[in-house]
Amino acid sequence: MNLIELKQVSKVYGHGVSQVQALKEVNFAAAPGELNLVIGPSGSGKSTFLTIAGGLQTPTSGQVLINGQDPAQLTAQQRDHLRLTRLGFILQAYNLLPYLTVHQQFELVDRVKKDHLTPAALQTLLTELGIDQLQAKYPDQLSGGQNQRVAIARALYANPAIVLADEPTAALDSQRVQGVGQLFKTLAVKHHKAVVLVTHDQRLLAFADHCYQIEDGQMTQLS
Amino acid sequence: MFLAIKEIKHAKVHYGLIIAMVTLIGYLIFMLLGLMLGLANENTAAIDAWSTKTVILSKGANVNLNQSLIKTADLPPLKAGDSLVGQSPVVISRQTGATHKQSAQLIGLRADQPIYQHLELVSGHRPQKPRQVVLAANLRTKGYRLGDRIKLAGQKQSLTVVGFAKDGMLNMTPIVYGNLQLWQAVKGGPQFAASAIFSQRTFQLDTTALKAYPRATYVNKLPGYTAQNKTFAAMIGFLMIISMIIIGVFLYILTMQKLPNYAVLRAQGIPGRTLTVATVSQAAVLMVSGGLLSLLLTRLTMLGLPASMPFQLSWPLAAGLTGALVLLGTVGALIPVKLIQRVQPLDALR
Ligand SMILES: Nc1ncnc2c1ncn2[C@@H]1O[C@H](COP(=O)(O)OP(=O)(O)O)[C@@H](O)[C@H]1O
Ligand SMILES: [Mg+2]
Numbered sequence: 001m002n003l004i005e006l007k008q009v010s011k012v013y014g015h016g017v018s019q020v021q022a023l024k025e026v027n028f029a030a031a032p033g034e035l036n037l038v039i040g041p042s043g044s045g046k047s048t049f050l051t052i053a054g055g056l057q058t059p060t061s062g063q064v065l066i067n068g069q070d071p072a073q074l075t076a077q078q079r080d081h082l083r084l085t086r087l088g089f090i091l092q093a094y095n096l097l098p099y100l101t102v103h104q105q106f107e108l109v110d111r112v113k114k115d116h117l118t119p120a121a122l123q124t125l126l127t128e129l130g131i132d133q134l135q136a137k138y139p140d141q142l143s144g145g146q147n148q149r150v151a152i153a154r155a156l157y158a159n160p161a162i163v164l165a166d167e168p169t170a171a172l173d174s175q176r177v178q179g180v181g182q183l184f185k186t187l188a189v190k191h192h193k194a195v196v197l198v199t200h201d202q203r204l205l206a207f208a209d210h211c212y213q214i215e216d217g218q219m220t221q222l223s
Numbered sequence: 224m225f226l227a228i229k230e231i232k233h234a235k236v237h238y239g240l241i242i243a244m245v246t247l248i249g250y251l252i253f254m255l256l257g258l259m260l261g262l263a264n265e266n267t268a269a270i271d272a273w274s275t276k277t278v279i280l281s282k283g284a285n286v287n288l289n290q291s292l293i294k295t296a297d298l299p300p301l302k303a304g305d306s307l308v309g310q311s312p313v314v315i316s317r318q319t320g321a322t323h324k325q326s327a328q329l330i331g332l333r334a335d336q337p338i339y340q341h342l343e344l345v346s347g348h349r350p351q352k353p354r355q356v357v358l359a360a361n362l363r364t365k366g367y368r369l370g371d372r373i374k375l376a377g378q379k380q381s382l383t384v385v386g387f388a389k390d391g392m393l394n395m396t397p398i399v400y401g402n403l404q405l406w407q408a409v410k411g412g413p414q415f416a417a418s419a420i421f422s423q424r425t426f427q428l429d430t431t432a433l434k435a436y437p438r439a440t441y442v443n444k445l446p447g448y449t450a451q452n453k454t455f456a457a458m459i460g461f462l463m464i465i466s467m468i469i470i471g472v473f474l475y476i477l478t479m480q481k482l483p484n485y486a487v488l489r490a491q492g493i494p495g496r497t498l499t500v501a502t503v504s505q506a507a508v509l510m511v512s513g514g515l516l517s518l519l520l521t522r523l524t525m526l527g528l529p530a531s532m533p534f535q536l537s538w539p540l541a542a543g544l545t546g547a548l549v550l551l552g553t554v555g556a557l558i559p560v561k562l563i564q565r566v567q568p569l570d571a572l573r
Contacts, residue, residue, distance in 0.1 A: 047572045056490060056569045077494075083568070084492025091490070091571055094483040097226075099233035111225055112493055138233070155491070166572060 002065075003086075003162050003194040004030040004053050009062030011048050011217075022048040024217040025062070030196050032161065035188040035207055038198040040214035046198040047166060049214065053196060054087055054164045055079050067161065084113055088155030088193075090165040095151035096139040103135040105154050117157050129153055129183070145176050152183065162194045163187055169201045181207035226501035227508055238509065241473050245513025246520065248466040249548060252459050253521040253541055259455035260540075261533035266448045268390035269330075269398055270421075270438065273306070273338045278441040279420040282434050286444035288394075288419055295416040297432040304424045306336035307417035309406030314376040315399060323365065327358075327399045329375065331406025337423060342400065347386025350402055356382045357400040359391025364531050375399075375409060394445045459544070463551050470506055471555030478502060478559035485563060486570035498563050506556030507549060514545035 011023040022045045030036045030053075040046050051057045052064060055071035064071060067086045071079050083089070096105055109116055117125065126132035129149045139147055148168065155163060165184070169177045185207045188195040197204065198214075205211060211222035231238040279299070284291035288310050301307070309331030317323040332339040334349075342349055345360045347369050358367055367373075371384045382401070391398040407413050428435035436444075443449050485498050518541060528534050 051569055051572050054490070056567075056572070080489075080492050080494055080568075082492070083490065084494075087492065089487070089490045089571070091487055094487045094571070097484050097488075099230040100226075104229060108225065108493075112497055158491070 001068075002029040002031050003067055004028070004196065005063075005065040006049075006053060006059075007063045009052060009059045009064060011045075011052060011057075012060045022217050023052070023059070023219075026214075026217075026219045028053065028212065028219065030162070030194040030210075032192050032194045033188055034209040035185050035195045035197070036210045036212070037204055037208035038196065038212045038214055038219070039200065039202070039205070040198075041200055044214045045217040046200075046214060048217075049219070050164055050166055050196070050198050054089060055082060084158065085115065086161050088158060088160035088163045090148070090151050090155050090163065090168055092167050092170055095154065096147060098139050101136055101138055102131065102142075102150050105150065106157050109154065109158050113158055116159055122153075122157060125153055125156060128186075145172055145179075148172070148180070149183075152187075156187070156191070156193075160193070163196070165195075165197045167199050167201075168197060169199060169204065174203070177201065177203045180204075224500075224504050226497070227505035230501075231505065231508060237477065241470065241509050242513045242516065244469060244473075245466060245510055245548075245552065246516040248462055248469070249514050249517025249545070250520045250524075252462050252544060252548070253517060253536065254524070255455055255459055255462070256541060256544065257521070257525070257534040257536040259452060259459075260537055261535040262395070262451055262455075263448070264535050265392040265395050265533050266445050266451075267393075267442055269393040270442060272343060272390035273421050274341070274423045275421050275438050275441075276425045277422040277435050277437060279422070279428060279433050279435045280418075280441075282430075282432055286436055286441060287446070289446075291418050292410075293416050293418065293420070293433065295414060297430070298416045299420075299428065299430070299433065301336075301420070302422075302424065304337055305420050305422045306338035307333055307403060308338065308419050308421050309403050309410065309415075310418040311406060311409050312396075313399060313409065315373045316376065317367065318372040318374055318381050319368075320371070321366070323367075325362065325365065325397070327362075327397045328393065329399050329401060329406055329409055330393075331401055331403040331417070333403050338421060343389045344386045345389050347384075350385060350400060353402055353404050354380060354382050355385045355401070356405070357386035357388050357391075358384055359397035359399075360387040360389055361391065361531065362397050363387060373399075378409065394448070463544075463548060466548060467551040467555040469555075470509065470552040471558035474502060474506055474556050474559040475562065478562050482562065482566055482570070485566050486568065489566055489568040490571040495564060495566070498566075499560050502559055502563060503553055503556045506553050510549040510552035513552075514548050518542075518545060 006026050006028040009023055009026045013020045013022055038046060038049060052059050055066050058072045066082060069082060100108060131146060131149050134142060134146060169180055172180060181204050184195050184197060187193050213220050213222055280286060280291040281293055311329045313327055313329045315325050315327050350356055367384060369384055372381045373384060374381045388400055426435060
């Protein structure tokens with residue numbers, strides 16, 4: 001079953017002459033156990049796509065289903081709840097609160113969500129990500145790569161079925177890119193998540209199960 | 224509360240400065256309150272010490288003891304609890320030791336009436352002879368001692384200080400207690416029975432010559448009393464509002480810096496309420512700490528204040544003001560809360 005489905009989705013920003021068509025009749029689907037890569041240059045509509053696929057905004061036309069539900073039919077609270085329970089967002093920046101230690105970032109999730117990973121599962125995840133020694137550290141004491149891996153762990157801790165990431169390799173050097181690609185691949189295969197990455201980074205292509213190219217809001221499947 | 228406390232702990236300097244600000248404002252508020260109550264007490268200490276419920280003054284006196292004179296012919300029948308009080312502004316000059324002049328007011332009493340009988344002294348005894356007087360206890364800070372001889376300006380014979388009275392202040396002026404004949408001598412004759420009747424009873428009286436006023440009416444008409452209290456109350460009120468705005472503005476600035484983080488949290492589905500509660504409870508924590516510290520600071524300051532300074536603090540009232548301060552600061556936090564409520568999860572991707 002597809003956890004995310006976009007059918008004929010279009011998005012238009014603004015009115016009249018300043019009108020921008022950011023997405024044009026996009027069709028997309030993501031199933032558990034798969035790594036989906038959406039690749040395109042800056043300004044092509046990647047973030048717009050990701051926010052619509054994550055229920056952060058609604059399309060101008062077309063249909064979106066997240067976990068079988070149309071976010072446009074939900075109240076704001078219900079959308080919050082859908083994101084909290086089903087979606088893990090990993091964004092380019094500001095994923096971690098600067099005044100919480102790594103461990104407390106997870107504690108914050110505890111306080112708003114019952115259905116999270118067990119302490120043992122969290123420990124395994126942290127070891128897998130190589131950040132189990134960093135639990136007492138604050139985000140500003142971590143490197144860019146460590147920050148990102150904590151953000152990934154934080155998103156997974158809430159135990160979402162879907163993981164959405166915006167430009168996850170933007171802050172990383174070549175060597176790290178391979179590691180992150182491998183990591184998201186593992187998430188999909190081993191943890192059985194539906195993973196969607198949007199990026200302009202060609203180096204991630206090798207890890208994808210499904211590849212989409214986006215240009216001027218038009219999406220085409222590559223393979 | 225989790226986010227609020229963790230953040231305060233992490234940014235100790237930021238929040239320490241805000242707490243310091245609240246502490247100083249609270250300190251200023253409590254010092255003003257202390258002065259307000261202290262000065263109010265110097266206005267009414269004697270009236271309270273006399274257990275006054277009703278004051279009878281002559282009708283033309285405009286509720287002013289200084290202007291009131293009751294003729295013997297107009298005197299109503301007195302009941303238990305009533306005391307004749309003769310009052311006159313006087314200047315006393317000390318005859319013993321270094322000369323010293325002091326403005327005061329003579330209060331003449333009758334030995335068979337309640338004010339005299341319940342006069343509370345800190346030392347010595349009540350005036351038993353016409354030329355004996357009891358001074359307000361705070362005159363001891365000016366060097367007056369038992370056995371000193373003093374003269375009233377314009378009087379030939381000298382008087383002996385035989386005691387010091389507790390709560391001897393009326394309308395900011397120290398009292399010289401003597402007997403009623405002494406007062407009559409100063410006022411110039413026995414045709415006047417007294418300046419006023421201070422009674423421990425509640426009653427009404429309205430004759431052609433006299434009128435009875437309840438304690439509150441009389442006190443509020445004390446020269447300067449109401450104006451002084453209103454001035455202090457206004458200053459305290461303004462400080463409260465200023466502290467509310469300060470806390471609001473500080474939290475606003477701090478919240479602005481956190482908005483990108485909050486947007487990500489909102490995208491991750493953390494309810495807006497969690498973030499609102501964090502900000503409001505943070506304001507409450509800051510105000511409570513600042514309030515308690517300012518109470519402590521006030522208490523320490525009181526240890527060092529000179530006895531002559533009119534300063535008196537009512538702790539229940541101070542606690543009430545702290546509560547109001549906490550409440551107002553928390554209301555101030557609603558300014559940044561508006562900001563948080565406007566954060567869209569979508570902002571996270573911009
Ligand atoms: N809120 C908005 N209002 C108007 N235009 C927007 C808005 N967001 C994005 N756009 C426009 O839509 C197009 C796609 O933007 P975006 O989805 O951010 O692309 P990408 O993430 O690939 O850089 C761009 O031309 C951008 O200027
Ligand atoms: Mg983008």
